[in-house]
Amino acid sequence: MSxxxxxxxxxxxxxxxxxxxxxxxxxxxxxxxxxxxxxxxQLKRRYNLIPNLVETVKGYRKHETEVLSQLTQQRTGSQQxxxxxxxxxxxxxxxxxxxxxxxxxxxxxxNQNFLDxxxxxxxxxxxxxxxxxxxxxxxxDFNTLVESFPSNIIAKYFRFRNAEFFQIDLATxxxxxxxxF
Numbered sequence: 001m002s003x004x005x006x007x008x009x010x011x012x013x014x015x016x017x018x019x020x021x022x023x024x025x026x027x028x029x030x031x032x033x034x035x036x037x038x039x040x041x042q043l044k045r046r047y048n049l050i051p052n053l054v055e056t057v058k059g060y061r062k063h064e065t066e067v068l069s070q071l072t073q074q075r076t077g078s079q080q081x082x083x084x085x086x087x088x089x090x091x092x093x094x095x096x097x098x099x100x101x102x103x104x105x106x107x108x109x110x111n112q113n114f115l116d117x118x119x120x121x122x123x124x125x126x127x128x129x130x131x132x133x134x135x136x137x138x139x140x141d142f143n144t145l146v147e148s149f150p151s152n153i154i155a156k157y158f159r160f161r162n163a164e165f166f167q168i169d170l171a172t173x174x175x176x177x178x179x180x181f
Contacts, residue, residue, distance in 0.1 A: 035135035
């Protein structure tokens with residue numbers, strides 16, 4: 001009788017452990033999804049700023065429309081994290097090009113509307129970076145749970161897969177000049 005009791009206790013402990021680990025996976029997965037929604041909100045704020053920025057610059061540089069049309073076309077986003085990161089980096093590069101061209105127009109650089117838009121862009125991109133760091137931290141924690149023993153047994157059984165990190169180069173991040181002595 002005591003052998004049966006020990007077996008039942010062990011089986012019950014394994015079941016309780018499995019339920020607890022499964023619930024940890026669900027919590028971590030939900031944190032990753034919440035973190036992704038934070039990134040998405042900030043990217044939408046940036047998307048909403050782009051037409052205003054483009055319109056402001058258009059008045060000053062009607063003959064240079066390639067950068068503007070490229071920026072407008074790139075506003076459609078993919079849902080895969082890696083693809084979205086690549087697309088967002090392309091958008092950032094187009095914004096960088098737009099801001100670089102604006103350097104050639106002193107009147108534009110002094111335009112209060114343009115300065116406000118540029119400040120808003122800086123603020124949004126800082127918030128995108130904060131959201132990205134939070135998301136990547138949530139992904140790190142989730143992936144650690146997926147890969148660690150013994151939780152990897154539950155991960156394998158319920159088909160939990162590693163989440164992708166979100167990488168993006170932002171428009172306000174300039175490459176440092178190369179200094180040689």
